[in-house]
Structure formats: structure tokens, C-alpha cells
Amino acid sequence: MRQPALTATAAFQALETHAIDAEDWQMRGLFGADPQRFSTMSLEAAGLFLDYSKNRLDARTLELLADLARERGVEAQREAMFAGDKINLTEGRAVLHTALRAPRECALEVDGQDVAADVHAVLERVRAFSDAVRSGAWLGHSGKPITDIVNIGIGGSDLGPKMVCLALRQYSHPRIAMHFVSNVDGHDMDAALSVVNPETTLFIIASKTFTTGETMLNAATARAWFLAHVPPAHLARHFVAVSTNVDAITQFGIDPANMFPFWDWVGGRYSVWSAIGLPIALCVGYAHFADFLAGAHAMDLHFKEAPLEANMPVLLALVGFWNRQFLGCASLSIAPYHQDLNRFPAYLQQLDMESNGKRVTKGGLPVDGPTCPVVWGDCGTNGQHAYFQLLHQGTDLTPIDFIASLRPAHELAKHHAALLANCFAQSEAFMRGKTTDEVRADLQAQGLSLAEVERLAPHKTFPGNRPSNTILMEYLTPSTLGALIALYEHKTFVQGVIWDVNSFDQWGVELGKVLAKKIEAELTGAATPEQHDSSTNGLIAMAKAAV
Numbered sequence: 011m012r013q014p015a016l017t018a019t020a021a022f023q024a025l026e027t028h029a030i031d032a033e034d035w036q037m038r039g040l041f042g043a044d045p046q047r048f049s050t051m052s053l054e055a056a057g058l059f060l061d062y063s064k065n066r067l068d069a070r071t072l073e074l075l076a077d078l079a080r081e082r083g084v085e086a087q088r089e090a091m092f093a094g095d096k097i098n099l100t101e102g103r104a105v106l107h108t109a110l111r112a113p114r115e116c117a118l119e120v121d122g123q124d125v126a127a128d129v130h131a132v133l134e135r136v137r138a139f140s141d142a143v144r145s146g147a148w149l150g151h152s153g154k155p156i157t158d159i160v161n162i163g164i165g166g167s168d169l170g171p172k173m174v175c176l177a178l179r180q181y182s183h184p185r186i187a188m189h190f191v192s193n194v195d196g197h198d199m200d201a202a203l204s205v206v207n208p209e210t211t212l213f214i215i216a217s218k219t220f221t222t223g224e225t226m227l228n229a230a231t232a233r234a235w236f237l238a239h240v241p242p243a244h245l246a247r248h249f250v251a252v253s254t255n256v257d258a259i260t261q262f263g264i265d266p267a268n269m270f271p272f273w274d275w276v277g278g279r280y281s282v283w284s285a286i287g288l289p290i291a292l293c294v295g296y297a298h299f300a301d302f303l304a305g306a307h308a309m310d311l312h313f314k315e316a317p318l319e320a321n322m323p324v325l326l327a328l329v330g331f332w333n334r335q336f337l338g339c340a341s342l343s344i345a346p347y348h349q350d351l352n353r354f355p356a357y358l359q360q361l362d363m364e365s366n367g368k369r370v371t372k373g374g375l376p377v378d379g380p381t382c383p384v385v386w387g388d389c390g391t392n393g394q395h396a397y398f399q400l401l402h403q404g405t406d407l408t409p410i411d412f413i414a415s416l417r418p419a420h421e422l423a424k425h426h427a428a429l430l431a432n433c434f435a436q437s438e439a440f441m442r443g444k445t446t447d448e449v450r451a452d453l454q455a456q457g458l459s460l461a462e463v464e465r466l467a468p469h470k471t472f473p474g475n476r477p478s479n480t481i482l483m484e485y486l487t488p489s490t491l492g493a494l495i496a497l498y499e500h501k502t503f504v505q506g507v508i509w510d511v512n513s514f515d516q517w518g519v520e521l522g523k524v525l526a527k528k529i530e531a532e533l534t535g536a537a538t539p540e541q542h543d544s545s546t547n548g549l550i551a552m553a554k555a556a557v
């Protein structure tokens with residue numbers, strides 16, 4: 011059924027009127043007027059705590075936003091996703107990453123296929139293989155245990171496993187070093203190959219389609235490097251694949267017995283829970299991988315069952331929608347105050363922007379408002395000394411998601427107190443700011459002349475009233491990490507439903523791929539240069555001259 015335009019809905023129009031009233035709201039005042047604000051605007055689910063009280067909204071705003079979610083059909087769409095309906099309309103596919111982390115007894119059939127049985131059969135193979143490699147039962151061709159694993163993949167076949175292996179490094183196997191090669195830039199592959207030994211290295215070629223240019227070239231280079239050292243008969247002990255494309259894998263020379271399959275109903279950016287997570291099981295062990303899946307499943311249950319008003323992913327989505335639509339926030343900064351989450355912003359970039367960076371609705375009409383903000387960020391406290399200046403005093407309003415664990419995995423207690431102090435101080439500073447009068451009072455107390463005070467005051471004033479969320483967990487564990495990723499997946503889904511975009515296709519990456527193929531042929535001399543624009547012609551000529 012075609013959705014009405016977002017701006018034509020009754021709930022949106024009510025929000026629009028409300029937003030005019032809210033224009034002058036100051037969060038300082040909202041906190042002052044309601045001592046319960048923190049407890050009413052926070053909630054716990056699946057081992058995570060979300061504080062969304064430091065946003066420019068009140069209880070009425072949240073009511074109206076929940077009305078909007080209802081009017082846009084979030085509940086029905088959520089049901090359709092979990093049930094395996096083909097909600098990815100442009101590709102005619104179901105969207106079932108939630109089935110990848112559901113226990114075996116959660117039966118589900120899609121097109122007559124027992125999805126739960128398929129998922130658990132592959133998980134069993136992931137368990138057996140990761141146990142064998144970790145225990146040393148799986149040996150390299152010369153009888154030595156595996157010491158290095160090189161995952162070759164890009165986008166969803168790289169970002170998830172890489173981010174999770176880093177985040178869970180406390181649990182990693184002491185003998186096994188993980189390497190991730192994604193870029194077609196030969197420097198990436200060169201760096202990995204220069205530190206590994208063909209006798210003790212396992213390559214995982216991870217590609218849903220097994221056609222992605224970068225991964226195919228990197229895989230061919232890795233195979234050629236291996237075969238330069240080792241006879242071809244040993245390839246099977248050192249190369250495995252994760253894919254949906256068994257023919258292409260066989261053609262590449264990988265034994266189908268060493269292929270870990272997944273299915274077209276798993277989107278690349280939602281695939282970390284599938285066999286694409288094999289590097290995670292190899293790195294931290296299958297039991298921890300299972301905890302990671304269980305954490306995500308706990309968030310799935312919460313998302314599925316909690317009313318919209320008390321539903322963590324829905325609230326995160328609605329607050330983000332409010333900031334994007336009515337406060338004009340064109341970007342969202344992710345600030346993990348946990349060094350091990352330093353790849354989390356990059357992971358979220360693909361999840362959110364490849365999903366909701368869309369400009370037409372599911373029905374093919376232009377959307378009638380802004381969609382996904384630019385997602386970016388880095389770890390605190392590093393970001394504070396780089397770009398937080400702009401966040402505090404720049405001309406744009408940029409909401410921030412702070413993410414921290416209450417307890418560290420180390421025993422450097424002073425460090426953790428300093429880290430959390432910075433995290434909480436930043437969200438307070440963004441909310442409160444510092445008025446010109448407060449600045450004046452400070453400067454006068456320091457004994458500055460009146461003229462000096464007036465000269466400096468504008469520079470030292472912080473407008474404040476800048477929105478943020480804080481997400482806390484007790485420890486960063488496989489389970490809380492699983493829940494955290496699932497939280498953002500469902501947030502992305504809810505926003506996609508509100509905007510009425512298909513969050514599960516990614517046609518926007520195709521054009522560049524096609525043009526790159528043409529230009530590559532021109533650069534290597536296999537095709538006569540085409541007439542491009544003068545800039546592209548000029549750049550191609552420079553590259554050809556440099557060969």
C-alpha cells in the first residue's frame with residue numbers, strides 16, 4: 011500500500027505546529043522545570059541504558075512522535091520484517107538478519123524453507139571450524155597451527171567483523187592475529203602479506219555476491235602470493251570462503267566444503283551475524299560469538315514487544331528524526347568513550363547511510379523532507395581535542411551519541427574515572443553551554459579589565475542547548491556489543507519506515523562501480539580512452555603519463 015507523503019500525515023502536521031512552540035526551548039529550562047526529567051527520559055533494555063533527556067523536547071513531543079511512528083505503520087512494518095515478508099521491494103527480498111540471532115526453537119519459514127534450520131546448520135559449521143582452528147587441530151600444510159587470519163572483504167563483509175574483533179580484543183585468542191584487507195589499494199594487501207607466513211595463514215574470502223571488484227582482485231592477489239610459496243594441492247587448508255555464490259567460489263578454486271553459506275535475505279550491512287562473522291568466532295571463540303548473537307536477540311525481543319513509547323530503538327529513531335526534521339541537524343556524531351569501539355562510527359556509517367541515504371520513497375516519489383544525516387565520529391577523548399570545538403561553538407547544530415561502559419576491562423582505575431568524567435562533562439557542556447553573563451562573571455573574578463572582559467566574552471560564550479544521547483552498559487561484552495549493534499539496526503529501520511524509504515537496497519553505489527570498470531580499462535591500455543569531461547580526461551592522462 012502506498013504511504014501518503016510524510017508531510018501530509020496528521021501526526022506530522024501536529025508535530026510541525028508543536029515544533030514552532032518548541033523553537034525557543036532551552037534545555038536548561040526543561041531540566042529546571044522537571045526534576046524527574048532524567049528518570050522519565052531514560053530506559054534500560056538488553057543490558058543497555060539510554061538517556062535521551064538531553065534533547066530539545068518534552069513529554070508532548072514524544073507523544074506526537076510516537077503518534078507519527080504509529081501513523082507511518084512502524085508496528086506493522088516491524089511485524090512484516092520479523093515474519094520474513096519481502097519488505098526489500100526493489101530487490102524482492104525478505105530482510106531477516108533477526109533470524110540469524112534467534113534461538114533454534116524460533117521456527118520461521120520463508121518460501122517453504124526452514125530458515126531457523128538453515129541458520130543453525132551453518133552456525134554449527136562455524137562452531138566446528140573455529141574450534142578446530144583455535145585448538146590447533148586445523149593445521150597449515152606443513153603441520154603448523156594457524157597463527158594469522160586474513161579476512162578479505164569490503165563493506166558489510168569487512169566493517170562488521172573488523173569492528174567486532176577490535177571491540178572484543180579482550181577475548182581474543184593469544185596465538186591468532188587478525189588482519190582485514192578491504193581496500194583495492196595495493197598498500198592494504200601489501201601491508202598484510204608482508205607480516206604473514208604462508209605456512210600458518212588462513213585466508214577468508216568474504217563476499218556475499220563473490221563479484222565485488224575489490225574483493226575479487228584482493229582474493230586473486232592473495233591466492234597468487236600463496237601459490238608462489240606453496241603447491242596448489244594445499245590451497246584447501248588455507249583458503250575458505252563466506253558467500254551466497256557457490257559457483258563463483260568453486261571457479262575461484264575454493265573447495266565448496268570450505269564455503270560457509272548465507273542467504274540473499276541477509277543484507278551486506280546486516281550480515282555480521284551470519285557466517286560473515288566467522289572471523290569473530292575464530293578470534294574470540296564460538297561461545298563468545300554465541301553470546302554476541304544472544305545480546306542482539308535480546309534487543310530484538312525488546313524491539314518487537316515493547317510499546318513504542320518505551321522502546322529503545324524506536325525512541326532513538328524518533329529523537330533522531332526530530333533533530334533531523336525540526337532542528338535541521340544534517341549530521342550525527344558518534345562518540346564512543348571506549349577505545350575498543352574505535353571502529354564503531356565507521357561501522358554505523360555503512361549501516362545508517364547505506365540504508366537511509368535515499369531520496370525517493372518506496373513508491374518512487376521524491377521524499378518530502380531530509381532523510382539520513384551524515385554519520386561520523388571518533389573515540390572520546392580524542393575527538394575532544396580535534397573537532398569538538400566545532401560541535402560546541404560552530405554554526406551547525408550536531409547531535410552526539412555518547413557511548414560508554416560503566417566498568418572497564420582493565421585495572422587502571424584512574425583512567426576510567428577520567429574517561430567517564432570527560433564523557434559526562436561533554437554532554438553537560440553541550441546541554442548547558444555557558445552564557446555571556448557567566449563568562450563575564452568568570453573573567454571579572456579573574457581581575458580582567460572591563461574592556462578585556464567585553465573583548466573576550468563573545469569568544470568564550472557557549473550557546474549550549476545542543477542535543478545528545480548517552481548510551482551506557484556495565485561492561486563492553488559480546489552480549490552488550492550485540493545489543494548495541496541491534497539497537498542501531500532497529501533505529502535505522504524505524505527511521506526508514508517514517509521516511510518511507512527502502513532501507514535495504516543500495517543502488518547508489520552502482521554508478522561509480524560501472525564507470526570505474528571503464529576507466530580501469532582505459533588506464534591499463536586495454537580500451538581506447540573515451541571522451542569524458544575535460545577534468546576526467548585530464549586526470550586519466552596524468553595517470554597514464556605516470557606509468
Ligand code: F6P
Nearest residue numbers: 164165166167217218219222278
Ligand atoms: O557497497 C555496496 C555493497 O554491496 C555493500 O552493500 C556490501 O556490503 C559490499 O558492497 C560488499 O559486497 P559483497 O559482500 O557482495 O562483496
